Amino acid sequence: MKNVLLIKEIYSEAFRNLGHTIVKSYFKVFSWFCLASFIIMLYAFVFRVLTGFAFD
Numbered sequence: 035m036k037n038v039l040l041i042k043e044i045y046s047e048a049f050r051n052l053g054h055t056i057v058k059s060y061f062k063v064f065s066w067f068c069l070a071s072f073i074i075m076l077y078a079f080v081f082r083v084l085t086g087f088a089f090d
Contacts, residue, residue, distance in 0.1 A: 082089075
């Protein structure tokens with residue numbers, strides 16, 4: 035029983051930091067994607083305004 039608890043503690047400690055790293059990198063990628071999407075949206079809106087698109 036002591037060995038099982040020791041193995042459980044080793045794995046939980048190893049994956050605790052790994053999960054934090056995965057989540058942190060996921061949010062970095064997601065924030066860059068949102069920023070790029072926002073810039074594309076602004077470009078499209080400004081282009082439509084400058085070319086005289088009728089927003090009806």
